[in-house]
Amino acid sequence: MFQKDPYLLTPGPLTTSLTVKQAMLRDWGSWDNDFNDMTADVCRRLLEVAHGEKSHVCVPIQGSGTFAVEAVLGTLIDPDSLTLVLINGAYGQRISQILERLDRPCLEIDKGDYEPPRGTEVAAFLNEHPEVKQVVVVHCETSSGILNPIAEIAAVCEQAGARLIIDSMSAFGALPVNVSELPCAALISSANKCFEGVPGFGFAIIERSLLEGSQGRCHSLSLDLHDQWRYMEKSGQWRYTPPTHVVAAFQQALKEHEAEGGVSGRLARYARNRNRLVAGMRELGFETLLADEWLSPIITTFLSPNASTFNFRHFYDEIKRQGFVIYPGKLTVTDSFRVGCIGQLFDEQMDDVISAVAKACENMGLALPVPPPALTPENLKSA
Numbered sequence: 001m002f003q004k005d006p007y008l009l010t011p012g013p014l015t016t017s018l019t020v021k022q023a024m025l026r027d028w029g030s031w032d033n034d035f036n037d038m039t040a041d042v043c044r045r046l047l048e049v050a051h052g053e054k055s056h057v058c059v060p061i062q063g064s065g066t067f068a069v070e071a072v073l074g075t076l077i078d079p080d081s082l083t084l085v086l087i088n089g090a091y092g093q094r095i096s097q098i099l100e101r102l103d104r105p106c107l108e109i110d111k112g113d114y115e116p117p118r119g120t121e122v123a124a125f126l127n128e129h130p131e132v133k134q135v136v137v138v139h140c141e142t143s144s145g146i147l148n149p150i151a152e153i154a155a156v157c158e159q160a161g162a163r164l165i166i167d168s169m170s171a172f173g174a175l176p177v178n179v180s181e182l183p184c185a186a187l188i189s190s191a192n193k194c195f196e197g198v199p200g201f202g203f204a205i206i207e208r209s210l211l212e213g214s215q216g217r218c219h220s221l222s223l224d225l226h227d228q229w230r231y232m233e234k235s236g237q238w239r240y241t242p243p244t245h246v247v248a249a250f251q252q253a254l255k256e257h258e259a260e261g262g263v264s265g266r267l268a269r270y271a272r273n274r275n276r277l278v279a280g281m282r283e284l285g286f287e288t289l290l291a292d293e294w295l296s297p298i299i300t301t302f303l304s305p306n307a308s309t310f311n312f313r314h315f316y317d318e319i320k321r322q323g324f325v326i327y328p329g330k331l332t333v334t335d336s337f338r339v340g341c342i343g344q345l346f347d348e349q350m351d352d353v354i355s356a357v358a359k360a361c362e363n364m365g366l367a368l369p370v371p372p373p374a375l376t377p378e379n380l381k382s383a
C-alpha cells in the first residue's frame with residue numbers, strides 16, 4: 001500500500017520510512033509517563049544534535065513550522081527592541097510579516113530572490129544601526145534552495161553584540177549546527193523536514209538564560225514558549241493537547257537519523273542525491289538557478305526551458321504519473337520549478353526521477369537536450 005504512493009521530492013511533508021509511519025499505530029494518553037518519556041527523549045536528542053546541552057533548552061510547540069517561528073519571535077523579542085531580518089526569499093519575508101503583525105519594529109536587508117546576505121554587508125548595517133538587538137536569518141531559504149552563510153553572519157552579529165535567531169527549518173538535521181559555538185540565541189525547526197518525521201509540531205533550541213528572562217512577554221497564550229517550557233519542566237507534559245502520534249513517529253525518525261550516522265550521514269546522502277539530480281538534469285539541458293557554491297543539499301531550483309511546449313502543470317502531471325511529486329518554483333522574475341533531495345530518497349529514486357523528467361519532455365514534444373531558459377542565471381542578475 002505505501003509503495004504505491006508517489007515519492008515526494010518536496011521540502012516537507014516528505015517521503016517517510018515505513019517504520020516511521022508504523023510508529024503511529026498506537027494511541028497514547030497525553031498525561032501518561034510513556035508519552036512524557038518520549039517527549040523528553042526527543043528534546044534530549046535534538047539538543048544533542050545542536051550541541052546545545054550545556055547552554056540551550058529545547059521547547060517543542062504544536063503546529064507547523066511557522067507556528068514555531070511566530071512563537072520564538074513573540075516569546076524572545078522585547079516589544080521595544082529593534083530586529084534586523086535578512087531576506088532572500090519567501091521564508092525571510094514571512095519572518096518580517098510576523099514581526100509586523102506582532103508590532104515588533106524591524107529593519108530589513110532584502111537581497112531579492114536568490115542572492116545570499118553576506119557577513120560584510122550585515123556588519124556594515126549593524127555598524128550603522130547599533131540599536132539592532134537581534135538578527136533573524138533563514139538557514140536554507142527553501143524558496144530558491146540557497147544555503148545562506150550563517151557562520152559568517154553569526155560572527156558579525158557576535159561582534160556587534162546582536163543576538164542571532166536562525167530559521168533552520170529545512171536545514172537542521174542535515175547541515176551541521178553548533179548553537180553554542182556559532183553563537184546562536186535560538187534555532188527553529190520542525191518535525192517534517194530533514195529529520196524525516198511527519199508534520200504536526202515545530203521546536204526551538206533556545207539559550208537557557210534568554211528563555212528564563214522571557215516570562216510574560218509573549219503576545220499569545222498558546223504560542224508562549226516560556227510557559228510551554230516551564231510547564232514541561234514541571235509536569236513533563238505539553239500544555240494543551242500534544243500531537244501524540246507525530247511525537248512517536250518523530251522519536252522513531254530520530255533513531256533512524258542516528259543510525260544513518262547523524263547529521264554527517266544524512267548530509268552525505270542528501271548531497272549525493274543533489275549531485276545526482278543536478279548532473280542528470282544538466283545532461284538533459286536544464287540549468288540550475290544557483291551556481292554550485294550556493295546549491296543546498298535540500299532542494300534545487302531549475303529554470304524552465306524557453307519553449308512554448310513547456311508548461312509546468314503538464315510537466316508536473318507527466319512526472320507524477322511516473323511516481324514522483326515535484327514542486328513549483330517561487331521566483332518572481334522567471335519561470336522555474338524545484339526538486340527536493342530530502343526524505344527517504346536514495347540513488348535509485350534520483351536516477352528514476354531523471355528518467356521520468358526525460359520521459360515527460362518527450363511526451364510534451366520537447367526534444368532533448370531542452371532549450372536554455374529565457375533568462376540565463378547571468379542575465380537574471382541584471383533583470
Ligand SMILES: *Cc1c(COP(=O)(O)O)cnc(C)c1O
Binds near residue numbers: 066091141190
Ligand atoms: C518549511 C519552512 C518553514 C515552515 O513552513 P510551514 O509550512 O509552516 O511548516 C519555515 N521556514 C523555512 C525555511 C521552511 O523551509
